[in-house]
Amino acid sequence: MKIFDTLSATEKEIDVSDEVRIYLCGVTVYDESHIGHARTIIVFDTLRRFLEKFGVKVRLVQNFTDVDDKIINRAKTEGVHAHEISARYITSYFEGFDRLNVKRAENYPKATEHIEDMINMISGLVDKRYAYVSKNGVYFSVLKFSQYGKLSKKKTEDLISGARVEVDETKEDPLDFALWKFEENEPRWPSPWGFGRPGWHIECSAMSLKYLGTNFEIHGGGRDLIFPHHENEIAQSESYSGSNFAKIWMHVGMVTINGEKMSKSLGNTKSVDFVLKKWGPNIIRLFCLSGHYSKQIDYSEEMLLETITKWRQVENCYYELILSSEEQAHAEDLEGVGVATKESWDEFVAAMNSDFNTPLAIGAFFKLVKYANQLAASERLVSSVSQRILPVLNDMFEIFGLEIPKVTKDEMRMINGLIQKREMLRNERKFQEADAIRKDIAEMGIVLIDHKKRTLWMKQERIEGSG
RNA sequence: GGUGAGGUGGCAGAGCGGCUAUGCGUUCGCCUGCAGAGCGAAUCUAUAGGGGUUCGAAUCCCUUCCUCACCUCCA
Numbered sequence: 001m002k003i004f005d006t007l008s009a010t011e012k013e014i015d016v017s018d019e020v021r022i023y024l025c026g027v028t029v030y031d032e033s034h035i036g037h038a039r040t041i042i043v044f045d046t047l048r049r050f051l052e053k054f055g056v057k058v059r060l061v062q063n064f065t066d067v068d069d070k071i072i073n074r075a076k077t078e079g080v081h082a083h084e085i086s087a088r089y090i091t092s093y094f095e096g097f098d099r100l101n102v103k104r105a106e107n108y109p110k111a112t113e114h115i116e117d118m119i120n121m122i123s124g125l126v127d128k129r130y131a132y133v134s135k136n137g138v139y140f141s142v143l144k145f146s147q148y149g150k151l152s153k154k155k156t157e158d159l160i161s162g163a164r165v166e167v168d169e170t171k172e173d174p175l176d177f178a179l180w181k182f183e184e185n186e187p188r189w190p191s192p193w194g195f196g197r198p199g200w201h202i203e204c205s206a207m208s209l210k211y212l213g214t215n216f217e218i219h220g221g222g223r224d225l226i227f228p229h230h231e232n233e234i235a236q237s238e239s240y241s242g243s244n245f246a247k248i249w250m251h252v253g254m255v256t257i258n259g260e261k262m263s264k265s266l267g268n269t270k271s272v273d274f275v276l277k278k279w280g281p282n283i284i285r286l287f288c289l290s291g292h293y294s295k296q297i298d299y300s301e302e303m304l305l306e307t308i309t310k311w312r313q314v315e316n317c318y319y320e321l322i323l324s325s326e327e328q329a330h331a332e333d334l335e336g337v338g339v340a341t342k343e344s345w346d347e348f349v350a351a352m353n354s355d356f357n358t359p360l361a362i363g364a365f366f367k368l369v370k371y372a373n374q375l376a377a378s379e380r381l382v383s384s385v386s387q388r389i390l391p392v393l394n395d396m397f398e399i400f401g402l403e404i405p406k407v408t409k410d411e412m413r414m415i416n417g418l419i420q421k422r423e424m425l426r427n428e429r430k431f432q433e434a435d436a437i438r439k440d441i442a443e444m445g446i447v448l449i450d451h452k453k454r455t456l457w458m459k460q461e462r463i464e465g466s467g
Numbered sequence: 468g469g470u471g472a473g474g475u476g477g478c479a480g481a482g483c484g485g486c487u488a489u490g491c492g493u494u495c496g497c498c499u500g501c502a503g504a505g506c507g508a509a510u511c512u513a514u515a516g517g518g519g520u521u522c523g524a525a526u527c528c529c530u531u532c533c534u535c536a537c538c539u540c541c542a
Contacts, residue, residue: 009471027542040542070540149470154538158469200540222542226471229541253472254536263541290490291480295473296535303479306491316504351481359480363489370490377498377506431500438502449504458504 001051001353003218004294006226006249007151011355015217015247019057022048023208023246025221025229026062026108029089030070033096034269035299036255036262039288040222042401043252043356045102046289049399050352060105061211063204064090067111067187067197082187083112096272100281101401109211111203115189118198118206121240122179122191130239131179133193135170138180143173145235151249152227177201177232201232208246209237219246223253223294253296255288262299270299278464282402283307289358289400301466308463310366316449317369318404319458320376321393324386333380337371337388344368345392352399365396379452405445405461415446419455422448 002011014020024044027037041062048058066086075082090110111118122138125131131140142148142156149155159175168174178199180191188195208216214237221230230249237245254261262269275284287307291297344364351360372389375381397403407415418437425434438448441457449456 006471025542028540034542037542068540152537153470155470159538220542223472223536224541227537228539252542254542256535259535261536261541298479300478302491306479309491312504320505357481360482360489363481366490373505374507426500429500435501442503447503450499450502452498460504 002355003248003250004355005247006251012248014051016051016056019059020051020218021212021216022058022060022218022220023204023212023216024060024062024105025204025219025225026064027093028065028068028070029086029093030068030074031089031264032271032273033089033093034262034271035275035284035288036222036269038097038100038272038275038284039255039297040220040252041097041102042100042285042288043293043358044220045401046285046358046399047356049103049401050356053395053399059212061208062105062108063207064093064108064110065200065203066090068200072187086110086112092273096276099276100272100284101403103401107211109207111198111207112187114203114207114210115198117210118202119180119189119191121202121206121209121236122198124240125179125236128239130236132172134172135182136168137178137182137196137199138193139171139176140179140232140236140239141172142175142177142235145239147238148175148235149231151234152231154227154231177228179236201229202236204229205233205237205240208233209241214241214243214245216246218248218250220250220252223251226251250293252293253291255299256296257299259298278466279304279308280461280463282311282461283463285401286311286362289362292359293356305465308465311463312460313366313373314369314402315404315458315460317372317376318393319449319456320381321372321386321390323456324376324381324383325454327382329382329384330380333375333382333385334388337375337385340371341368341389341392344371345395348396362400365400368393368396376451405459407459411444411446415441415444415457419448419457423455 001014001016003014004010005012022044024041026041027033044060048060051058064086067082071082071085075085078085122131125140126133126138129141130144131138149159156175179202180193180196180198182194182196184195188197208219219230234245256262257268257270260266260268279287283304287304288297290303290307344367347364347367348361351357351364354360368389372381372386372393375385418441422434422437425431425437441448445460445462446457447460449458
């Protein structure tokens with residue numbers, strides 16, 4: 001599988017010879033997660049699901065930044081401890097992402113639980129003279145790392161001239177960034193240099209090294225983290241360990257809304273909770289994968305509504321498959337289904353292998369859906385044919401993390417009972433009464449599909465839509 | 468100002484030297500007691516503008532214009 005690596009600006013083959021170690025920069029827990037976070041996390045969740053489908057062992061580590069100015073400020077405003085804020089939003093994170101059907105990572109290290117590791121790393125950097133202690137904290141000497149700028153393709157000269165940061169006289173060089181900031185107020189931790197808090201970048205360096213070692217396979221995150229966050233991580237980590245940090249840097253494009261980046265200041269964010277209520281997990285996942293991961297996608301009602309239409313096709317297909325009749329299959333269909341499923345699957349895999357091209361892979365997925373629906377429409381989708389399609393379709397469901405809402409045995413019994421009753425009424429041409437039953441069933445989210453000889457049904461996910 | 472990524476039919480989105488995906492939408496049909504869903508057909512010949520290279524370019528080169536992101540915390 002090839003992935004575009006931001007650092008080398010080329011597509012690189014993922015090394016699957018052993019386990020695939022992935023470090024994903026997670027969220028700062030000072031507020032609700034939004035659809036932008038969701039996209040990045042869904043991309044990586046889908047990537048790991050794809051690799052795992054082929055038996056590759058994936059170790060995914062995703063951090064929580066739980067010490068940060070924003071958290072502290074919020075805590076002050078609310079008059080609570082900082083850890084209450086972070087705990088609250090970590091809980092809400094899992095509520096949201098579990099519902100989005102995101103598989104749990106191997107672990108979710110928190111910055112506050114790795115202060116020792118960070119201090120050790122900073123000490124190492126100070127010893128190697130990559131870092132120095134100043135009045136306000138411990139800083140990394142950017143110019144000592146000659147390759148600084150290699151990820152973001154920035155030249156240190158340009159950075160200095162274009163610097164809009166207020167000049168901090170206590171730093172040796174304006175480019176230097178904090179590893180440790182001295183702090184008088186809580187939250188703070190003791191260190192060899194004095195009480196304080198770690199800088200943002202050091203946490204990812206320390207935790208990735210601890211859990212995944214050096215030169216791991218993939219380091220990921222949103223595009224907006226390339227500079228300065230990931231650039232700084234590289235500088236620290238490679239200066240400290242002397243070896244390569246990560247083999248592939250994979251960056252996910254931003255989610256915009258009506259063409260503008262989502263941000264708190266513009267007040268145009270859509271929280272995970274909100275979009276789940278509006279659209280549900282399947283629509284959101286499909287939407288997040290509908291564009292190539294490296295490009296930005298625009299959150300718009302039209303696109304989401306379009307996705308609902310597609311999802312209805314999938315639901316229909318699924319129920320046609322699982323409820324197909326036991327009749328004898330046409331010989332040519334038995335042959336054709338093998339070709340069709342193989343074609344779709346091969347296309348699907350090829351697309352995914354080619355820099356995680358999910359829009360193409362979704363195309364292959366819908367090709368199979370359409371194929372099944374075509375057979376169903378011409379009354380040829382019988383069980384023996386369905387059995388050939390279902391496993392492939394299920395694999396695709398699993399990789400995309402899509403789930404058809406389940407129906408309980410009781411519901412099923414009731415549905416079948418009502419369908420029989422309706423059939424009798426229809427045979428007696430008592431259509432009004434038959435329609436009343438259909439309406440009742442619809443209340444349960446069940447839509448009836450009348451075929452020539454029998455009626456089957458599908459459960460439609462309730463989707464509020466709009467917004 | 469610097470850096471990077473882009474500009475493809477009404478919309479979304481592939482293709483990255485020849486064979487011009489795909490989906491949604493729209494229109495008309497089929498199916499149905501009706502409806503929903505489904506199916507079929509038609510519609511749309513699109514590749515920001517201008518130069519080049521080539522037998523041949525959406526695909527390569529030059530140039531102009533435009534969009535977005537990053538350069539400050541950000542997934």
